[in-house]
Amino acid sequence: MSGAAVRAAGTRAMRAARGLAAALLLGALLHPAAARADACDGGATTIPSCQPQVQAPVAYTGWETQGWAYYCTGDHPYYWGASSYILGNFSSNNSCFSVAEDVFAENQANKFDATLTNWCLNDQSIVITLGCSQQPPPGFPATCNITGDPVGDPGCTTTNITNHCSSTNPPVCFQTSSETCGDGTSYSCTTDLAVTWCFKCGS
Amino acid sequence: MQANRRDARRNDRAGWWCGILVLGLALAAAAPALAQKDGLYDEGRVLEHMRNECRGTPDCMTVESRDRRVAVGQSAIVRAHCPSSHPHVVGWDTEQSEHLAVTALPPKPQAGAAPDPEDAGSLVASRVLVGATNNGDKVGRVTLFVGCSAGVPKVTATLRHRSGVPSHHTTFSGGPR
Structure with a gap:
């Protein structure tokens, strides 16, 4: 083989390698997984005291749509969702499904609402995981300007007890209240499943 | 005489093939309309x-x-x-x-x-x-x-x-x- 032919073959190989590298880079940038958020991933916003809560699986037939309301619960009952301009604070485990968050149906601070469609032709099951926080999301009418980390129930005088229940059957509920201690310190508290925790009120 | 019969048979066959072709084209043209007749849903599913x-x-x-x-x-x-x-x-x-x-x-x-x-x-x-x-x-x-x-x-x-x-x-x- 002549030197010119060897050089031409080398140039072709280099071009092919560059093309492959560019395609791989483009693929990595455009792949949906690269931009997909996850439970407790608030993007530019840090979701405080966030805990992923795995929901029970739901079965679908092929080509079927269901609407579900999922709730954060226990000592992390608050869902920071699209109402707080946080998108994708959830994950799903099955690529057969599209999941569309219905922000206007998220009328409770513990609620994630979505329309889910199984686009595969056979029966499928999906598990949703929510990013759930101990702290109320921005915009939730807290009883005061909360500061610092959550603390246990200080056991002081309780006022403003409010039950927050969904209009579903069965209802899903949590409770908020205010506590004021003898030294004048006040707290904003949440109770769910018989557990109470509070945030100290700032000025 | 025999040549005329052969020609007639050939013409018959050609006519049949033309008929089948026309029928096929007509069915292909009507397929979307036939599908539409079923509507958006499969009411039997x-x-x-x-x-x-x-x-x-x-x-x-x-x-x-x-x-x-x-x-x-x-x-x-x-x-x-x-x-x-x-x-x-x-x-x-x-x-x-x-x-x-x-x-x-x-x-x-x-x-x-x-x-x-x-x-x-x-x-x-x-x-x-x-x-x-x-x-x-x-x-x-x-x-x-x-x-x-x-x-x-x-x-x-x-x-x-x-x-x-x-x-x-x-x-x-x-x-x-």
Whole structure:
């Protein structure tokens, strides 16, 4: 083989390698997984005291749509969702499904609402995981300007007890209240499943 | 003479082939129209009961409503009650036609409506109401399944609505109702 032919073959190989590298880079940038958020991933916003809560699986037939309301619960009952301009604070485990968050149906601070469609032709099951926080999301009418980390129930005088229940059957509920201690310190508290925790009120 | 007969047979065969070709072209041209005649939905497809009414809740029993038929363009309310031994609703599911859209209705009466004594004073109503709407061109049917437990269930998800993806959505190109 002549030197010119060897050089031409080398140039072709280099071009092919560059093309492959560019395609791989483009693929990595455009792949949906690269931009997909996850439970407790608030993007530019840090979701405080966030805990992923795995929901029970739901079965679908092929080509079927269901609407579900999922709730954060226990000592992390608050869902920071699209109402707080946080998108994708959830994950799903099955690529057969599209999941569309219905922000206007998220009328409770513990609620994630979505329309889910199984686009595969056979029966499928999906598990949703929510990013759930101990702290109320921005915009939730807290009883005061909360500061610092959550603390246990200080056991002081309780006022403003409010039950927050969904209009579903069965209802899903949590409770908020205010506590004021003898030294004048006040707290904003949440109770769910018989557990109470509070945030100290700032000025 | 023989040559003339051969020519006649050849012409007959050619005529047959032409006829088949024309018929094929006509069928191909009419295919979208024939597909449209079926409408958007496959009214024969049934979304099976997927047993989502209990979803792992212990001591949960399933109560089944009567099979309900919903006429074209109509809606119907379907209900099922939990028995006194298992008075707490856990969840619901259906078996339904693809072309029905089924939506959970709130347990409390609508504002302005007469209060239902069955729901009055009860935070956890022992029944489920759903509304079923027929979006297709044939009668549809739905059966409601309600999960019921003896104790208060720990529920973190509730079904709001169920419907089928229209089976003919990839070929259907619309038209007046």
